[in-house]
Amino acid sequence: MSNNLKLFTTPLAKNNPITVQILGICSCLAVTAQLKPAVVMALSVTVVVALSNFIISLLRNTIPPRIRIIVQLVVVSALVILVNQVLMAFVYDVSKQLSVYVGLIITNCIVMGRLEAFAMSHKPFESLLDGIGNGLGYGIILVILGFVRELLGSGTLWGYPVMEKLGMYKIGYENNGLVIMAPMALILVGIIIWIQRSKDKDLQEN
C-alpha cells in the first residue's frame, strides 16, 4: 500500500510533470494568466489523466504496440468530448468555461506521457493513482503560476480586486503588464525549477 501511496505522492514534487518531467509546458503558459482558468484546467486534466490512464491500463494487453499512440489518442479524445457533451447538456456554464480547454487537454503531453510511460505497463488501480497524482502535480504548478500572474499582472485574485482594496494604486503601485504575457510564465516556471532543484539534491544533475 505504501508503494501505491508513493505513486500518488511522487508526482506532486519529486517527479512533478512540469518542473521535473518538463511536460505540459505549453498549456501551462496558456491558461495561467488568471487563477480561475488555471484551477479549472488543473481539475480537468486530473480527471482526464486519471480516467484515460485507467482505461488504457485495462486495454494494455490487447493494444498492438505499433498503433498504441493512435489508440491512446482515440481514447483520450473520446473521453474529453464525452465529458464536454454531458456538461453542455446538464451544466452548460461549466462547459462554456471548459470549451476553451478541450483542445488543450487532448494535446496535453502529460496525458500521452503518462499513458505511454506508465499505464501501458501497470495495473489499472496503480495507473489510476498515478494519473491523479500527476494531474494534481501539474495542478499545483498551474495554481502557483495563476496566483502570481493574476496578482502581479491584473492586481486581482479570482477576479477580486485585491490590490485596489489594499489601496496599492494610491501609493503609486502599478500592474505589471509583462507578467500577463506568456514568456513571463516560462520565467516563473524556471524560477520554480531553480528553487526545487536547489532544495532537492536528488534532482541535481552534477
Added chain:
Amino acid sequence: MKSFSNKYIFIYSAVLVAIVAVILSVVAMGLKDRQQENIRNEKMQTLLAAINVTIDRDGAEALYKEYFTRELTVGTDGSILSEYDIATGEMISGTERAFNVNLKAEQGKEKAGQQGAFPVYLFQKDGQTGYVIPTQGNGLWGPVYANIALDADLNTIIGVTFSHDSETPGLGAEITTEKFQAPFIGKKILDENGTVVSIAVKKHANPEGEHEVDAISGGTMTSNGVSAMLGNDLARYQAYITNTLQSSVEPQPAVEEAANNNEKEASNE
C-alpha cells in the same frame, strides 16, 4: 512483448473506432435537444444583456418576449426580407425568423455575391425603443461574437455584449469582461454624414473619441478581430440605417407642421 498480426491490428483499430463512434454519436444525439435549448436560451440571454437586462438562462425566454418586439432580417441594399412579431409569434413577412439566422452562413452568401439576410432585433424597454445588431467575426483561435444595442437614433451604443468560443483566458477572453465592454457605451457608429464608421479597438485609444475604445494588452489579435468584425458587420447595415433614419425623421416634421397649421386655422376661426 507479444507480436500482433496485421489482421489483428486492422480489426482492432476498426472495432475500437466503431465503438468510440457509436458511443459518441449516441451521446450527441441523446443530448442534442437539451444542448440546443441551452444554446437558444443563452442567445436570448446575451441579447437581453446587450440592453442591460441581466437574467439567468432559464428565465431568459420570458423576458425576451417582454422586451423584444420585432425580429427583422435586412439585406445590404436596405430591403427588409422578413419580419417576425415576437409577441404573437407570427411571421409578418418573409419566411425565416431573424433569431434562427445563421449569421456565418449569411456572411458567406454575401461574399459569394448573393444576397444575405442580416438580423436586427427591435426592443422596447422602459419607454425607450432601439435596435440590437448581432455580429460575428474571427478572433485569434476561433469565432468572436457581439450584440450591439443601439438607441433609437441607430447611432449611439447603449449596450454591448461580447462572447467567444476559444480565445485565451486572461488575454483575448477579456473581451467578455465589464472592463472591456463598458467603454463602448455612449460611442457612436455613424459620422456626421450618417456613414457607418464603426468603433475601432486600438492601443492608446482616446477615451473622448466617439469611434474608438482601448484594446486588450496581450490580446492584440483578438482586439483586431473584434475591430474588423464590428467594421465589416455594421457596414452591411448602412443602407438599412440610412433608410430607417430617413423614414423616421422626415415624416415627423411634416406631421408637426400639419398639426401647427391645423391649430393656426383653428385659432383663426
